[in-house]
Amino acid sequence: MEFSIxxxxxxxxRSACVVVGVFEARKLTVAAEMLDRAxxxxxxxxxxxxxxxxxxxxxxxxxxxxxxxxxxxxLVGLGKEKEFREKxxxxxxxxxxxxxxxxxxxxxxxxxxxxxxxxRGTAWxxxxxxxxxxxxxxxxxxxxxxxxxxxxxxxxxxxxxxRRSELAAAEAAMAQGNAIAEGSALARTLxxxxxxxxxxxxxxxSARRLADEFGLAxxxxxxxxxxxxxxxxxxxxxxxxxxxxxxxxxxxxxxxDDEAPVILVGxxxxxxxxxxxxxxxxxxxxxxxxxxxxxxxxxxLHAAARLSLPVNLTVIVPATENMPGGNASRPGDxxxxxxxxxxxxxNTDAEGRLLLCDALTYAERLGPxxxxxxxxxxxxxxxxxxxxxxxxxxxxxxLARDLLAAGDVAHDRAWHLPLWDDYQELxxxxxxxxxxxxxxxxxxxxxxxxxSRFTRKFPWAHLDIAGTAWKSGSDKGATGRPVxxxxxxxxxxxxxxx
Ligand code: BES
Ligand code: MN
Ligand code: ZN
Numbered sequence: 001m002e003f004s005i006x007x008x009x010x011x012x013x014r015s016a017c018v019v020v021g022v023f024e025a026r027k028l029t030v031a032a033e034m035l036d037r038a039x040x041x042x043x044x045x046x047x048x049x050x051x052x053x054x055x056x057x058x059x060x061x062x063x064x065x066x067x068x069x070x071x072x073x074x075l076v077g078l079g080k081e082k083e084f085r086e087k088x089x090x091x092x093x094x095x096x097x098x099x100x101x102x103x104x105x106x107x108x109x110x111x112x113x114x115x116x117x118x119x120r121g122t123a124w125x126x127x128x129x130x131x132x133x134x135x136x137x138x139x140x141x142x143x144x145x146x147x148x149x150x151x152x153x154x155x156x157x158x159x160x161x162x163r164r165s166e167l168a169a170a171e172a173a174m175a176q177g178n179a180i181a182e183g184s185a186l187a188r189t190l191x192x193x194x195x196x197x198x199x200x201x202x203x204x205x206s207a208r209r210l211a212d213e214f215g216l217a218x219x220x221x222x223x224x225x226x227x228x229x230x231x232x233x234x235x236x237x238x239x240x241x242x243x244x245x246x247x248x249x250x251x252x253x254x255x256x257d258d259e260a261p262v263i264l265v266g267x268x269x270x271x272x273x274x275x276x277x278x279x280x281x282x283x284x285x286x287x288x289x290x291x292x293x294x295x296x297x298x299x300x301l302h303a304a305a306r307l308s309l310p311v312n313l314t315v316i317v318p319a320t321e322n323m324p325g326g327n328a329s330r331p332g333d334x335x336x337x338x339x340x341x342x343x344x345x346x347n348t349d350a351e352g353r354l355l356l357c358d359a360l361t362y363a364e365r366l367g368p369x370x371x372x373x374x375x376x377x378x379x380x381x382x383x384x385x386x387x388x389x390x391x392x393x394x395x396x397x398x399l400a401r402d403l404l405a406a407g408d409v410a411h412d413r414a415w416h417l418p419l420w421d422d423y424q425e426l427x428x429x430x431x432x433x434x435x436x437x438x439x440x441x442x443x444x445x446x447x448x449x450x451x452s453r454f455t456r457k458f459p460w461a462h463l464d465i466a467g468t469a470w471k472s473g474s475d476k477g478a479t480g481r482p483v484x485x486x487x488x489x490x491x492x493x494x495x496x497x498x
Contacts (some may be wrong), residue, residue, distance in 0.1 A: 001131055003178060005110070005170045006158050010039035011068045015158070016105035016196050018070040019096050020046070020117050022054040023081040031160075031368035033363060038067035043075070044128045051443040054078060056088060059099045059353040074099060076112060085412045089117045089125065092425035093132040101137065107156035114205035122166045123173035128411070129159050130177025130482065131184070138185055140192040140477060155418040157454045169498055176307060176496070180410075182426045183303030184480030187309040190295035191470060191478025195288040200319035203268055203294060204246040205315065210298065211250050214305040221247035231358040233343055237351040238320040240275055240328025245320035247359070250298075252305045252313045257411035258335030261312040262493070264301070265268075265359045266487065267352045267375035268319030275322050275348030276330055283472070290352075292469035292478055294319060300486040309494050316363055318355040318396065322348070333433045338362065339454055350379045353436060353450045360454040370399060372489075374482065380443025380495065382467035388483050389415040391464035399461050406489035409497070412481050414463060415477035 010018050010031045020032040026047040028036055036043040043066055047053070052060040056079030063072050068220040076096050078084055087387065093113055100108050113125045114419070120365045137154075141147045157276065163168045190206065191199060204220045223244055226235055231247075238245035269290040272280035273279060294317040329335070335354075338361040343354065352375050363371045383392040390407070394400035399436045400416050407413040426446050428436035434453065438446025448462050468481045491497040 001117045001134065001154065002156050003133070003174050004156070004158050005167055006175055007124065007161050007164045007167060008037045010104065010111050013070050013108040013109045015070045015107055016021040017072045017074050017103065017108040017255065018068070019074045019076060019098060019100070019108055019110045020050065020111055020444050021078045021092060021112050021183065022075050023078050023084070024054040026053055029078070029111070029115050031114055034064070035068060035073060036462040039065040040067060048115035052077065057095055059095060061103060066306065070109070070219065072103065072105065075105070078115065084115070085117060086120065086128070090128055090132040090411065091113070092491045093129045097133045097136040097154065101150050104152040105154060106152065107157045107158070108154060109158040109160065111160050113320065119349060121284045122161050122497070124409070126159055126170045126173040127162070127177035127180070130174050131181045132180035133157060133216050134178070134185065140189060143194070146451040158190045173498065176491060178409040179303040179306040180484055182306065183299035183487065184483040186302050187292070187299030187483050188478040188480040190298065191226055191289050191292045197272045198288070198291065199225070199243040200246040200268065201244065201268065203291065203317060203319045204248050207298060210225060210302055214252065214322065216305065217251045220248045221249070229338055229362070230336065231338045232439070233337040233354040234318050234320070234335065234358040236329040236335045237322055237354050241321035242323070243270070243321050244310060245318070247362070248315070248317040250301060250315045252301055254304070254308055254310050255312045258289040259312050260367055261314045263314045263316060263363045263366060263368040263371045264297040265316045265331050265363055265371060265373040266294035267291065267354060267356060267373070267377065268317040269322050269352060269355070270319060270320045271322060272349070272351065275351060276324050276328050277349040278324055279349060286470065286472060289470040289478060290376050290460060291319065292376050292465060295478065296374050296469070296481070296483050296486065300490070303483065303487050304490055309490055309496070310492055311494055313490070314366060316359050318359040320355060322351045337454070340435065341453065342432040342433045344429040346435045348437045350447070353447055356451055361377060368458050370461070372403070372486070376469050377398060377464045378444045378447045378466055381464040384417070384444055385415055385467055386452070387467045387471065388415050390468045390485070391444050392416050393418065393419045393464070394461035394463065395452060395455060396459040402421045402492065403461055403485065403489055405411040407482070407485040410484035410488040412484035414482070414485060416446060417448070419445070419448055419452055469481070
């Protein structure tokens with residue numbers, strides 16, 4: 001699917017389909033109004049006959065309208081004008097793209113990108129439109145023998161802007177939206193892959209392929225390297241698995257060499273059985289998504305490299321399975337992390353923090369400007385925030401604020417949760433420096449508190465994506481979140497967000 005930008009009158013477009021919006025109740029948008037006038041009031045007439053009233057999600061395809069140069073016109077219902085905001089905008093784009101895919105139109109010209117969204121400008125609308133369009137056509141069917149192929153899929157989409165003076169900014173925003181969507185799609189696919197395919201070595205190969213494509217430095221540390229580094233916590237998780245663990249380190253350098261890198265750490269548990277503290281059987285298949293943090297940071301790296309962002313970005317992925325077995329770690333085991341701090345493993349299912357703590361200590365050695373870890377870390381975060389907001393924790397108020405703002409603009413939102421010292425005592429162990437679990441309550445917070453003990457020397461934020469990284473139920477699948485949030489954060493940091 002290819003995108004382009006244009007400015008012009010809807011009646012003058014020689015396109016297979018021109019797409020315009022209609023608000024409830026039968027209120028035409030500016031572009032629809034222009035078409036209606038060119039067609040001698042035909043659209044208004046059709047709407048008055050009751051064929052469409054503008055309800056969100058509704059569509060109406062019209063053929064052969066007089067006074068226009070396009071083959072078809074697609075009317076997309078936008079709902080009530082007063083309630084038309086970010087979510088409704090993206091939903092309208094999605095509806096348009098899905099419908100167009102079924103009409104057999106080869107190309108389309110979308111005037112929906114001219115519909116105002118409160119507090120958001122043209123660049124925002126174009127960026128979001130590109131993201132939503134790609135998102136709508138994403139498929140994961142590589143394991144289906146019979147794919148439900150689209151007969152004549154939509155190939156070319158033109159987004160319009162009101163004024164010619166906006167074209168340059170819109171082009172840039174389109175490239176950004178495209179890159180973010182591509183990064184999200186990569187993250188979704190890595191997440192959706194079954195755990196017998198997407199194991200730690202597969203993640204390492206994916207990272208290597210990405211590094212080759214963009215000419216990035218890539219280092220894969222093997223078990224013996226982890227032993228030499230003293231990563232006792234990471235290795236404890238890997239000890240039950242037959243698949244070898246990998247520590248994946250990929251660096252994109254878009255800024256001067258002496259500029260400290262932004263480091264993204266992604267939890268890469270390719271399957272989480274819970275280990276000896278075995279999880280119940282119900283929905284355990286969803287624990288293949290326990291590497292969605294890894295997928296998101298790899299997707300973000302892809303997008304940043306694609307856009308040649310002026311930033312130094314390093315991605316670290318500790319990858320392993322969490323399996324039971326004769327060599328698996330036991331509740332009660334005490335291990336020494338790379339930082340030297342000792343940990344009593346009271347629950348082998350609290351494995352994410354164990355591999356992350358060593359990855360964070362490794363990150364410290366690279367002299368980061370800041371570190372953000374992304375992890376499907378706790379069921380407690382899902383209880384707290386559901387699948388709408390990502391849990392955000394940080395040891396710097398400004399970093400938390402910037403990430404919240406980025407999530408807000410991207411419409412991939414996070415919610416700030418506390419990291420107060422008062423919670424730290426829940427991690428007390430009678431035998432070691434700390435326990436790996438903090439008791440029944442406040443599980444998302446105690447997990448973050450655990451990580452904070454390994455991030456004292458640098459600005460750090462933790463994104464708990466346990467609720468947002470994938471969907472359960474009938475449309476089960478990875479979401480690609482929080483690639484949009486991370487990319488908006490990086491774009492803003494590079495002064496590229498308009
Ligand atoms: N990967 C899980 C977290 C998870 C669970 C994410 C369910 C999404 C849905 C993590 O490794 C885990 O098992 N956490 C435990 C921690 C507990 C033992 C302190 C949890 O949340 O139950
Ligand atoms: Mn677990
Ligand atoms: Zn896990």
